[in-house]
Amino acid sequence: MSALRKLAGQTAVYGLSSIVARFLNFLLTPLYTSKGVFPPEEFGVITAFYAWAAFLTVLLTFGMETTYFRFANRKELDPKRAYGTAFFAVAFLALPFMGLSALFPDGIAAAMRYPEFGNLVWMLALALGLDALTAIPMARLRHEGRPWRFVAVNLGNIGVTVCLSLYFFAYRMPHDPSIDVSHVFLINLIASGAKFLLLVPQWPSIAQFDRALLKPMRAFAWPLAIAGMAGMVNETADRAVLKFLLPADVADEQLGIYGACYKLAVLISLFIQAFRMGAEPFFFSHAKEANSRETFSRIMNLFVAVCMTAFLVVMLFLDVFKWFIPNPAYHEGLRVVPILMLANVFLGIYYNQSVWYKLTDRTKAGSTISLIGAAVTLVLLFALVPRFGYMGAAWATLACYASMAAISYAWGQKHYPIPYNVTRVLLYMAGAVMIWWACERLPVGEALGYGIRGIALLAFGAAVWRIERPTIRPLTP
Numbered sequence: 001m002s003a004l005r006k007l008a009g010q011t012a013v014y015g016l017s018s019i020v021a022r023f024l025n026f027l028l029t030p031l032y033t034s035k036g037v038f039p040p041e042e043f044g045v046i047t048a049f050y051a052w053a054a055f056l057t058v059l060l061t062f063g064m065e066t067t068y069f070r071f072a073n074r075k076e077l078d079p080k081r082a083y084g085t086a087f088f089a090v091a092f093l094a095l096p097f098m099g100l101s102a103l104f105p106d107g108i109a110a111a112m113r114y115p116e117f118g119n120l121v122w123m124l125a126l127a128l129g130l131d132a133l134t135a136i137p138m139a140r141l142r143h144e145g146r147p148w149r150f151v152a153v154n155l156g157n158i159g160v161t162v163c164l165s166l167y168f169f170a171y172r173m174p175h176d177p178s179i180d181v182s183h184v185f186l187i188n189l190i191a192s193g194a195k196f197l198l199l200v201p202q203w204p205s206i207a208q209f210d211r212a213l214l215k216p217m218r219a220f221a222w223p224l225a226i227a228g229m230a231g232m233v234n235e236t237a238d239r240a241v242l243k244f245l246l247p248a249d250v251a252d253e254q255l256g257i258y259g260a261c262y263k264l265a266v267l268i269s270l271f272i273q274a275f276r277m278g279a280e281p282f283f284f285s286h287a288k289e290a291n292s293r294e295t296f297s298r299i300m301n302l303f304v305a306v307c308m309t310a311f312l313v314v315m316l317f318l319d320v321f322k323w324f325i326p327n328p329a330y331h332e333g334l335r336v337v338p339i340l341m342l343a344n345v346f347l348g349i350y351y352n353q354s355v356w357y358k359l360t361d362r363t364k365a366g367s368t369i370s371l372i373g374a375a376v377t378l379v380l381l382f383a384l385v386p387r388f389g390y391m392g393a394a395w396a397t398l399a400c401y402a403s404m405a406a407i408s409y410a411w412g413q414k415h416y417p418i419p420y421n422v423t424r425v426l427l428y429m430a431g432a433v434m435i436w437w438a439c440e441r442l443p444v445g446e447a448l449g450y451g452i453r454g455i456a457l458l459a460f461g462a463a464v465w466r467i468e469r470p471t472i473r474p475l476t477p
Helices: 001-034 040-061 066-070 079-103 105-111 117-145 147-172 181-203 209-246 249-285 290-318 318-324 326-351 356-359 361-388 390-415 420-438 446-471
Strands: none
Touching: 001 147, 001 249, 001 318, 040 079, 040 117, 040 209, 040 249, 040 326, 066 079, 066 117, 066 209, 066 356, 079 105, 079 117, 079 209, 105 117, 105 181, 117 147, 117 181, 147 181, 181 356, 209 249, 209 361, 209 390, 249 290, 249 326, 249 390, 290 318, 290 326, 290 420, 318 326, 326 356, 326 390, 356 361, 356 390, 361 390, 420 446
């Protein structure tokens, strides 16, 4: 089987449940943003809490998923020892976090400028702790090649979330005024608990914890954790700080509008997440093959081509996609969508390039690049948001990811040179943007306009296929 086909299979299987999870979350957006459910100011509360949750998820897992993959693949180590050590390293962080959050929820809520929502703090904290305790068992399923067990667990979590959301917000809320934003967090807690229970049988015994192994694993992991935290600054700081940078009387409303429209960039981020699930173990296992670097280059071309096709699908037909947010009160934020989609493409490019510092054990380089990106994000957020509102947040996100991709490329070529076709990658990106820009300015009616946009999309796809088809061939015997 070719290396590219194997990666495609891993991306499809291991990423399937993750794609479904985020896509169903995307499909819940019409429910949450419907008239009679959550107006922008209430959706803003949900957006802010889950932005902070992203930081905590990275902190609690502390880079141990990637660390587990790295150490479990070392021939001199017993994979069970790597598994047990990684699992208990996460548990030692998650359990105290859950306890402290349950003891001091009101103080934490006040620090977030939501003093009336202490109940949301403890529910979200417990859910995050349970999710952290499932992270390493889920990574083990990927490492051991048990995709269907992996998918079943994730789909169980998704099923609970969707069913309870429909029950509370579609069935009960129209007749029960007691249903409010707290039920979003209650649903999350119940779903996380269900996933936790499904994975309890896979817990390692305490005898598999190796104190001596913890030290090198922690040394490998902490730069990844720093990079992850910096990455979360880049990914979610915009939604976390809008509450502090905008006037208090409009902050939640603007945050809700921005958070809802941000979800329209989900199609690209869905693919990126699925790709990462299959790509990380793939890169590690194929790094020693003679033609691995050429394979990585071809993967980059295909990755960007798919991402820019998704960009065109959304942007050429944004008048249709916008109704996934059925309340017109949110539609003023649609102008952030093309900026955020391009930002996500650059993020995906960076994830592709990150193979160089992971395979050379230079994980500190990853943390350095992410910290630079975080600095760019924070400086631009504080400079732009007070003046331009959430549009400033969108531009800060694009600038951050573009700079990270450029720095990673230049640095990586010195230590692990990969013959990326930079010209082709940039042409795919520029071509898609120019097609969208041109279609936006055509002085034609709606019906004819849709026809022209469809033809333009097909033409872009056909051009990409003609260019990339020769590269999709067996690369290994």
